[in-house]
Structures are given as C-alpha cells and as structure tokens.
Amino acid sequence: MPSTKTRKKPARSKKAAKRSVATAESMAEKQREISVSEFFAKNRHLLGFDNPRKALLTAVKEAVDNALDACEEAGILPDIHVRLLQLDESRFKLTVRDNGPGIVRAQIESIFGKLLYGSKFHRMKMSRGQQGIGISAAGMYGLMTTGKPVHIISKTSRRKPAHDVTLKIDTSKNRAEVVTDKESPKSDSLFPGGNGTQVVIELEGRYQKGRQSIDEYLEQTAIANPHAELTWVSPTNETIVFPRAVDELPDEPKEIKPHPKGIELGTLIQMLERTEAGSLSAFLQSEFCRVGQRKASELAKTADKLSTKTITPRTRVSQLGHAEANCLYQAIQEASIMSPPTDCLVPIGSRALLAGLLKEVQAEFFAAATRPPSVYRGNPFQMEVAIAYGGSLGSEETARILRFANRVPLLYQQSACSSFKAVAETSWKNYGLSQPRGSLPTGPLVVLVHMASVWVPFTSESKEAIADYDEIRKEMKLALQECGRKLGTYLRRRKQMRKQAERRDIFERYIGEIAVCCEAIVGADPKKVYAALRKQAAKKTREADQKLDLDGKVVSHQRLEQDEDVIILPDRQFLTGDESETLFEGDASPAGGKKKKKKATRKASKKSSAKKKKTKKKSSRTR
C-alpha cells in the first residue's frame, strides 16, 4: 500500500528544450504527499465500493464485522440490529447497533474517522477485520456520496452517559473532524444492556435481493456465527430475525507473535528498526514465536556464515545493516523452525457449524469436518467444511458454495477463491454426485468452507477471495473429502433403501397371485401362504437394508448416526418429491426412521430446536 507517490524525473531530451519545460523546482511545487484517505477515495473499488449495490453491502458488512469483533472480544453474546432505510431512489440510511463494550470518547474519531487505524493490523490474532480500513471507509464513502457525516452513539457503561458524535473525514489529512459532540442520556434506551455502539451512515446505493445481497450476507453471517442474534429490518420494512443457535461464545483467540518463516525481508528490516530489543538474540526471541535462545544462536550463526561482517547473538540490532538483514533473512529460510502455535485459532466447530446450517438451510443431510490446524507461510490456519444435501435444495443447479474467512461471509469473486478450486477439484462423483469435468458438482448441495487464520490471505483489500496457496487448498480438499465420504455413505444407503423398497414392492405385488395359484393347484390355504410369503418378503428386504454395500464392507447403520458430525433429517426427504413415499410406511419400515429424528433434535440442543420453528416461519419470508 503506497502512502506516498513520487514521480520520476523525466530524462530531458534535446527536443524538449523548445517546449515550456518544467524545472525540478516548479515540479516540486506540485509534488505533495497523498493521504491514505485520498488514495482510497479515488480507488474506492479496492475497498469494495465499486458500484452502488456492492457499496451498500460493504458498508453493512464492515459495520457488522466490527460489531461482532467488539462483542466477542468483550465476552458478550452479540445482539446486532441492522436497519436500512431508503430515503430516496438511490439514498439509504444505514443503522447498525450492537450490544458490545462501547467505545471510549477519545477513540471515536480515530476509529470512525481515520483510515488504517485499528487494533487488528499490528497483531497476529484471529479476527474479522484486519487492516482497520473498513468502517471508516464506509463513513468516507457516505460522506463523499451524500455529504452527510457519520453519526455515532456509544455507551460504555450503565453509569456513564452515551456519547453522541457526528464525524466528517478530512480526506486530505486522514483525520476526523467533529461536527457535533454531546452527551446524550436519551439514547440510553438504545442499549438495554447498558453498553453498545450505534453507527448511522447515509450513503448512496442500490438495494436488491438475491445473490450477493445484504440478505444473503446476513443469512450466511448467521450460519457462521450461530452464537449471534441478528435482527434485520430491510428497506421494504420487513423484520427478519436470525436467532441464536448456540449460547456459548467461541473461545477467545490468543494473540501470537509472527512466525519467522511468515515474514518478508522488508518486514524484517522494519522490525529491526522498530524493535526495543538491544541484541540480535533478544530481538529474535521477543519479536517472534517459536524462537528460543538456542534457535536464536543458530540463526545468528548461519547468518554469520553468509555475511561478510561478523554476526553473533550479542550483536546490537542497530548495527545490522541491509546486507546483514538479508543474511539473517536467508538464515531464517534455511533453518528448520517449529510450526507456529495453533491455539491461536478458534474454529467455529463442527457442531456449531451444523447448528448454523441446520437453522438456515432446509436440507435432509448435514455433515461437518474440522481439520487440524496447519501452516502456510508461517501463518497458522485451520479449515472447516460443512455440507448440506437434499431437502428443498434445488437438484438441477450446481452446488452452492458458502465461503467464510474468520466467520465473515465472502460473496464476491467466487471463482477466484481457493475454496472454489478446492471444491471443483474434489471428485464428487465418488460420493454419488454428478460433476461436469473441472467444475462444481451439480445437485441439491450446499458446501460451506471456513478458513480460520491469524492472517487470511485475501486476493485484495476488499476481502473477497482467499488466495490460492497450495497448503490451504490441500487442507480444504481434505476436509471436503471427509464430508464427501459421509455424504457418499448416506447416499448409498438411501439408494439401497429405495432399492429395497422397490424390491419389496415387487415381491408383494406377486405374492397375492402366487397364493391364489397355490390354492387352485393343490388347494393350499391362500391366506396362510400369503401371510407367510409376506413375512418373508419383509424379512428379506429388511436384511438387505442393513447391509450397505458398494465398498463391499458391511457397514452398520449406527456408524453414520453415531457420528457427532452428521445430522440426518429423513422427514425432509419427502420435500424433494422424487422419493418413494412408501419408504417409511407400513409395519415393515426400516427401524432407523424414528431413531434418526430423535438424534437430530438431540444434537441441535433443545433451545435451538424450539427456535428452529421460529426460523422456519420467519425465514420463509426471505425465500
């Protein structure tokens, strides 16, 4: 990200003498610093404000992401209200309110009025925001398109009054200008919990439902954040509540220091300049993770070999020049350093993912897989995948991919995303789905991919797609395969069950005829023969139900049902319509039916199952 922009002096040709030529001095007059705000004001597409529709979504996204981050960090179960009011055709008023810890008065200007100001950029910690651009950029966009300042009301405690501030961003100075500032006891009613923040931004935009809409974003946010309750009031004045499915906050992610392998030379030099440590050894140990005294000496020793100057662990950091820094960098690349700690990652968790999917997706089969943490370029990360299949999902369409990075839904640039490639590269045919060569599978399938990392490698600042690192894609694929296998097992079983139902149907159809013939030929009691044959037919098809073949293994029913990461709702099967209705009818129904249902409700805790009904009702309006 360039903070200054200098133009090269043009090589002056002889011809140029005839023209009015700018001198270095006259040019110097025109050369001045460009503030970050100015840069982004002109390049707003970099931040996701390229068109009115996307701008609206980005504003909502940044505000909600910040709210969620703040709540979680303060250990509060998030309760977030989003309201979008249409003022005229292209002008909207966005209000986002949370029940977070609030913001102290002194920080309000910086957080909302300054680009690249934030708590998240300088630390290695898993969080939604990274650079500290988001919300202030949204405010800036609002100011630029409507001229209206950002309105913030924040309350940090029940005992303290709320601050009511309106801010304008001075783009040339990258600084906020306070327009009004008052203490507002009246606003207390906004925050029943005693604390929270509300941001109001007026901006130009276009509201449209469907793919890549605010509705979709909030729906997906609800899936990935089952611990949050979201209330959404749309411009058409509909209120949709995405209820909380889990009553536990995710664990607080730990902050870690950067891993030596994860930094570049430039960063290393900067760190050397900024450090407070005196010796090289102390620098390495204090600024990086996984570097102890021994490893620091080892690195210094290797660097010494590469360098013309002598480098020892005791060398003062201030004496290390560019050349030495480069040697140190080389030494780091050559050394084998333990992978970074992974307790800094907090995955959503298979069960929470399933709970999230369960309340927002009407499917019959759900499976989730969480991979153990892994590392790319020194950054720890962890992949999670969940899939939903069948039910009322469209069976003709290509699978829908829900992408998340640190619990934030990614709605744009799907095909540029590593997850898209991972899904396309997984061979779903093995799991009983159809898949055109090199593309996404088709069928009633939703695939959810979540990447948790201290630093998610996005392809751009607008955070739309995950960069395609081999390590990342490999982990994604492994998680996809794990879920796929479970789906395959389930589909095979379902197919088998259907086949059995058909078989039973065949047998029962002919049994009557046979009983009558037996009577006609030898005078056997047709009722007895019929009953005996029917009993046998039921027995035959039931036996075969339990077999579950294809890999030649005898797989018991229980294996899939006892899997904590799988939920099956057989009653939803019938929503697809193509199922044989007789599947669970009659006395000969497979024993699994009732048991499975019980299992599903047990998993999605009592509370959420009660809420599920509510969701169905409410979200039906969204569909």
Added chain:
Amino acid sequence: MAKKTRKKSKKKTTTGSRTVKKRGVVSKERDRETASKINSMTNAIVKSSLAQRDPFVEIPIRSVNNMKYNAKKRILEMGSSKQRRELFNAGQARKFMQMMLISRGCKDLIEAEKTLSLRGMYYMSLHTIEGTNEKTFDEQTESDGILEDLEVTIDGLREELHVFAKKRGTMVGNITVIDNGDEIDCRRMGTGGYAIPSICEPSVIQFKKSEADFILHVEKDTVWSRFNEDRFWEKHNCILTEGSGQPPRGVRRMLHRLHKELKIPVYCLLDCDPWGHYIYSVIKQGSINLAFESQRMAIPDAKFLGIRAGDFERCDLSNDVKIDLNDRDITRAKQIMNYPWFENKKPWQKEIKTMLRNGFKMEVESLITKDISYVSEVYVPERLKEADFLD
C-alpha cells in the same frame, strides 16, 4: 375364484364326453401323471413358504451351454445343469409368478380334458394384478417361454400339458393316416394338402397304409406347391412335406414317426444359406431350445439334397439369383461349421466353405429361372438317381 372354475370345468367335461368322436388328446394315465408332477412342484413351494424358506423351482437350462451332442445316438441332448428360479429375487419374481400362473392354467386344462393353443394359454393366464396396472404377461412370447420352462421342469411335453401350437406345415403323398379317428388319404388332398397338426402323438394320429419310398421335405410352402402341382409324389412314390421355414414340433414329430415307424428315408430340399443349413441341422439332430425332445424328434439319417453351393455352376444359373451374404450370414455360417455334428464331416465343411467363397446364397426358387418345373422334373430326380446328397 379357483373353485368356481373347477366346478365349471367339470360340467363341461360331462357335456364333452357325450360328443361321439371326443377322445382325449393324451391318455388318462399320462394326464394323472402330469397333474401329479404339477402338484408336487406346487406343494414344494407351499411347504417352503410356510416354513419361511425361499420358495423356488429348479429349471433345467435350455441353452447352448447345457446341451451336448451325443455322437453315438447322433442327436442333441440336454445336459443336467439346472437353474433356480426364486420368488425372492427381484429379477426372477415376475417369472416365478408367471410360472405359477401357467402351471395353474395347465392343471385346469388337464382337469377339463381340453386343449388350448399357445395363444389361448396366454389369454387364459392374462389379467391385471390386483392393485396395480401391471399385466401378468405383456405378450405371448413371454407365456410361450414360460410354458417351455414348465415342460422341462416337470419333464412333460407340451401336449401332455394340453397346449398346442398354431398349425404349420403341410403333407401330401402315398399314405393314409388316422387323425383323431378320421381316416385321411393324403393322396387326395387337392392343392392344399393335409395340414400337419401340432400334436402328432400316437394317441391322436396313427398310420394306416403307406407304400412311399421316401419323404421329400421342402423348406417352404411355395416350393411344396410346385411339387404338388407336378404330382411329384405320384410319379416318384413318396411323401411330400413342408415346414414353413423352421419346422414346428408337429412337423418334426410327424417326420420322426414316419421315418422311425415306417422306415421311410427323409430327404430335405432347403435353401443354400445358413438358415437352410440350420433347418437341416434341427431336423437331423434336434434344436438347441428343445434339446429335451430330440429323442422323439431328431432324424439322424436325414439327408440334405440341395440347394448346394456348387449348383450355381452345375445348373448354369444366371447371376440374377445371387443374394449377397451379409455379415450375420457369415458369422452364422461359421458357427454352423463348428457345430460338433458338422465339424467332422468333410463334405459339409467343403459345402459351407464353397458358399462362403461364393459370397452369395441361393433360394430353392432360383431354379425356376431355368424352367418352371426344373426343380421337380430335373433337379430332384437327378440328385436322387445319382444319390448326390450330403449327410
């Protein structure tokens, strides 16, 4: 429903016995035997059903694999492999049910002392299965196949099951037969000839008087008419038969009995193509499908008179009569060459090779290009005189 039919059938039996000429197609004793075979098959099914065991029937396999050539008897015989047909096998359930329906139909016929055609049997067992829109049989070929299964299963013949096929095949010549009590003089059959019945068992047909020297069997009706019009059988003192292509069981049984009981040699005049060769093979050794009946149908001494592949040049036929062999003909011819009963016969190997080398086939009718009656007046008499035929 079953009881009703039985009552009805008894009534009809009594009225039937009053008709003067009515005679059972099969003797009472054999009827009893057949009925008891059907009963024991059904009883086994009922027994295993009630005992919660898989109900099944064992059917001897009617295919090339379960058929062997008995070199000593010079006929095809059925092997001993059997195939289980189970009710609780999704692929066999329907056939199992159909077999029960046909068994029941045959049992009813035996009790009623009546016979039905194959098509009649199809209609008798045809109905829609209760609660579905599935018919018990989709077409007659299905019931025909099941009936053959039943024949081999209970080791009984079609006529013993009181079912007959459509009449096909004609006979004329120096012989008098008694058909169900009626005396029929085959010398006085006009242009139409005597239609050979489907059931030619001794209980129905007896031979009265014959002075014929040989039997000439031709492939089709058209050629037969030529011979009949030329009174060939009168001039040469023979019996003239025709089987409308592949001869049906009635014709083969008739030829077999004439040959066996009256010691009359059989000569065949068939087309020069794989189909003609196969017809000869069936008459001589028996068919693969009905290998279980070879014993009473095959005529190992039957001779192949023509048309021969060499006749194109010998009889100086025009190019117009050539019909190109297609790919199927060629594969079929090669198959026939490899049949065990042709394998070691050099003249036959030579014959088929000549046909393949020629690359064309010829019908008996091609001789008409020489002269309308060339076949009956020149071709056959010459061959017989020279004893120029294949064995």
